Amino acid sequence: MSYSGEYQKKLVTPEEAVRVVKSGDWVDYGAFAGQVVALDKALAARKEELFDVKIRAVTALRAPEVVKADPEAKHFIYNNWHFSGIDRKLHDKGLCYHIPLLYHELPGYYRRFADVDVAMLPVTPIDEHGFFNFGPQVSHAKATCEKSKVIILEVNPNIPRCLGGKEESIHISQVDYIVESNWTLPQIPSGAPTEIESKIASYIMPELEDGSCIQLGIGGMPNAVGQMIAQSDLNNLGLHSEMFTESMVDMVESGRVTGANKTTDRYKIAYTFAFGTQKTYNFLNNNPMCAIYPVDYVNDPFIIAQNEKVISINNCIEVDLTGQVCSESSGTRQISGTGGQFDFAFGSYRSKGGKSFIAMESTFKKGDELRSRIKPSLTPGAIVTTHRAIVHYLVTEYGIVNLKGKSTWERAEALISIAHPNVREDLIKEAENLGIWRRSNK
Numbered sequence: 001m002s003y004s005g006e007y008q009k010k011l012v013t014p015e016e017a018v019r020v021v022k023s024g025d026w027v028d029y030g031a032f033a034g035q036v037v038a039l040d041k042a043l044a045a046r047k048e049e050l051f052d053v054k055i056r057a058v059t060a061l062r063a064p065e066v067v068k069a070d071p072e073a074k075h076f077i078y079n080n081w082h083f084s085g086i087d088r089k090l091h092d093k094g095l096c097y098h099i100p101l102l103y104h105e106l107p108g109y110y111r112r113f114a115d116v117d118v119a120m121l122p123v124t125p126i127d128e129h130g131f132f133n134f135g136p137q138v139s140h141a142k143a144t145c146e147k148s149k150v151i152i153l154e155v156n157p158n159i160p161r162c163l164g165g166k167e168e169s170i171h172i173s174q175v176d177y178i179v180e181s182n183w184t185l186p187q188i189p190s191g192a193p194t195e196i197e198s199k200i201a202s203y204i205m206p207e208l209e210d211g212s213c214i215q216l217g218i219g220g221m222p223n224a225v226g227q228m229i230a231q232s233d234l235n236n237l238g239l240h241s242e243m244f245t246e247s248m249v250d251m252v253e254s255g256r257v258t259g260a261n262k263t264t265d266r267y268k269i270a271y272t273f274a275f276g277t278q279k280t281y282n283f284l285n286n287n288p289m290c291a292i293y294p295v296d297y298v299n300d301p302f303i304i305a306q307n308e309k310v311i312s313i314n315n316c317i318e319v320d321l322t323g324q325v326c327s328e329s330s331g332t333r334q335i336s337g338t339g340g341q342f343d344f345a346f347g348s349y350r351s352k353g354g355k356s357f358i359a360m361e362s363t364f365k366k367g368d369e370l371r372s373r374i375k376p377s378l379t380p381g382a383i384v385t386t387h388r389a390i391v392h393y394l395v396t397e398y399g400i401v402n403l404k405g406k407s408t409w410e411r412a413e414a415l416i417s418i419a420h421p422n423v424r425e426d427l428i429k430e431a432e433n434l435g436i437w438r439r440s441n442k
């Protein structure tokens, strides 16, 4: 069946499409590398006619035009589920609001609570069956469309077609308007791991075994582990990861990954979003080894736990001496979000033989000052991303410790043992003040 008649009927210019937006509307922009560009520009151009239009997005990889056009946020209110560097800088200026989430719950927030007046989503060109593919960000796309009064697709031939899974595409019959565009996908290289990141990764590597099922987060340290895995002699690894990361391409191409030992999605790589460089987008395009799913499947701790030997590796900002982990704020300054950290820390520990790792450099440089990330108490205002009872292993360049089952004084002892040597004495004094240091401690 040909859909060209219906396609032509729904095809409009971006300027025509955004006329549907009214003052007071909630408008969804997509997520990660898949956020609308032509529609954003056209909506920004309507600034003077619109007030209180609320935008939702996830991890912007380019600054939204609606925000640039409205530096006092009188017309557009920009909200974001998980900050990128761009979002947090907008937030610092009062131009972006955070929406807290547990990532595996996000489609449910849409289906149960969120108002969506207009959903704008980038997609691949239509296929012979009348479907548009959401590309490498299935996440909550279908739930957004289910809830939206109006659906506008921004078709772009540069978007890779990501095979699913489920909920990876939308049929033309469900769409109101189509616009066409041709922007290049954001290119986000991982960067080579630093010496410290490689040292941290070297503590995690012995914990992996043949058949482990791996999740990696974003950042230099998970990337360092990915690179080491690619160069290892581990066999039959599986991948079940919220984010498909650039180093996973190397892990597959070096023959480490078969997925043969997986319980769910056997032989496949399950993920819910990806961004990186063209190497990643090319790898994902039409690749039957990969299955993209909505996040309420990939990040559901009970789905994660069905695989055996799940290994999850993520980063944090700071940790207190009892093991409370903050990965999303610096005091009250929102840095990113909870994202899927809790989902994978919880799910991987539930898996038979599973282990979750939260890694960090022991110090953080603020100007010329070197500050410990291991602190007596979290910085006032800091958000607890991963509850101390959920935290399993914590790793720095000074070692690796397990906190599960440990009392507060054992936790303090373990954490001080992996803190920077220059701060250990001070931390011991603080632990004494907090009543979590025993005379028997070293």
Ligand SMILES: CC(=O)SCCNC(=O)CCNC(=O)[C@H](O)C(C)(C)COP(=O)(O)OP(=O)(O)OC[C@H]1O[C@@H](n2cnc3c(N)ncnc32)[C@H](O)[C@@H]1OP(=O)(O)O
Pocket: 085, 088, 216, 217, 218, 219, 220, 242, 243, 314, 315, 316, 317, 318, 327, 328, 330, 335, 336, 337, 338, 339, 340, 341, 364, 373, 385
């Ligand atoms: C996509 C995935 O990761 S899936 C994995 C599951 N999700 C998560 O784990 C979500 C929570 N985690 C995260 O958001 C990230 O892993 C982070 C923020 C902890 C680390 O991310 P990275 O990109 O490696 O952080 P990076 O070192 O670039 O620092 C990010 C910002 O935090 C600031 N920051 C980092 N550590 C500290 C600290 N100890 N104190 C104060 N500020 C800090 C940095 O200055 C930077 O801010 P800036 O851009 O204004 O300079």
Ligand SMILES: CCCC(=O)O
Pocket: 058, 059, 081, 082, 103, 242, 338, 339, 340, 341
């Ligand atoms: C939107 C979630 C991204 C992350 O988990 O870091």
